[in-house]
Amino acid sequence: GQNIDQPTEMTATEGAIVQINCTYQTSGFNGLFWYQQHAGEAPTFLSYNVLDGLEEKGRFSSFLSRSKGYSYLLLKELQMKDSASYLCAVRSPYGNKLVFGAGTILRVKS
Amino acid sequence: DVKVTQSSRYLVKRTGEKVFLECVQDMDHENMFWYRQDPGLGLRLIYFSYDVKMKEKGDIPEGYSVSREKKERFSLILESASTNQTSMYLCASIRGLAALGSYNEQFFGPGTRLTVL
Numbered sequence: 001g002q003n004i005d006q007p008t009e010m011t012a013t014e015g016a017i018v019q020i021n022c023t024y025q026t027s028g029f030n031g032l033f034w035y036q037q038h039a040g041e042a043p044t045f046l047s048y049n050v051l052d053g054l055e056e057k058g059r060f061s062s063f064l065s066r067s068k069g070y071s072y073l074l075l076k077e078l079q080m081k082d083s084a085s086y087l088c089a090v091r092s093p094y095g096n097k098l099v100f101g102a103g104t105i106l107r108v109k110s
Numbered sequence: 111d112v113k114v115t116q117s118s119r120y121l122v123k124r125t126g127e128k129v130f131l132e133c134v135q136d137m138d139h140e141n142m143f144w145y146r147q148d149p150g151l152g153l154r155l156i157y158f159s160y161d162v163k164m165k166e167k168g169d170i171p172e173g174y175s176v177s178r179e180k181k182e183r184f185s186l187i188l189e190s191a192s193t194n195q196t197s198m199y200l201c202a203s204i205r206g207l208a209a210l211g212s213y214n215e216q217f218f219g220p221g222t223r224l225t226v227l
Contacts, residue, residue, distance in 0.1 A: 004152075008150070031213055033216075040221075041220065041221075042114075042200065042218035042220050042221060043218050044218075045216070048213045087153065095141070095160065096141050096204045096214070096216070097155065097158065097168075098155075099155075099169075100145075101152055102151055102152035
């Protein structure tokens with residue numbers, strides 16, 4: 001079966017650091033993606049992890065532990081524009097099919 | 111600038127109508143996908159296509175069909191729309207298969223918010 005869990009909502013303060021967790025149980029694994037989706041817009045790619053460890057890209061970092069079925073997205077120096085939904089998705093080992101979690105709504109307050 | 115476009119941003123249809131949602135990508139991508147997105151459920155895959163005239167069922171294909179007659183165009187068809195098909199529909203495309211350990215980015219269209227009355 002396929003199961004991807006993320007918190008439904010999170011709130012954080014401008015300038016702070018926030019960590020959004022994602023746990024997964026899937027039949028096969030070929031990488032994990034994080035997407036950002038602002039209200040009423042299409043998801044946009046943030047990061048990809050296929051090996052264990054931390055991938056850093058500016059203010060955003062993503063971590064993966066395959067043995068634990070766990071990933072997190074770390075957002076530093078939060079800005080108001082970071083208020084959005086963050087989607088965790090696992091890629092099937094067969095082709096480019098992605099299985100998405102329900103998404104985490106992040107609200108950044110001043 | 112890569113682009114995936116969808117024929118409508120908003121659509122209102124009546125129960126029983128046949129509905130066509132069109133998606134076009136200009137990146138020469140082999141793979142195209144149709145998802146629906148509902149609050150609390152995230153994106154769920156309806157159908158996907160690896161090449162022209164090829165299609166495969168996703169996780170929730172019931173009540174839908176698709177057509178891929180040209181590489182750039184992937185159509186989603188609701189044969190007889192029902193109220194439980196009210197949703198946001200997102201199309202996406204991605205280039206072929208990436209090398210092992212690598213990835214190709216999946217690009218999404220802006221979405222079509224469909225309301226079935």
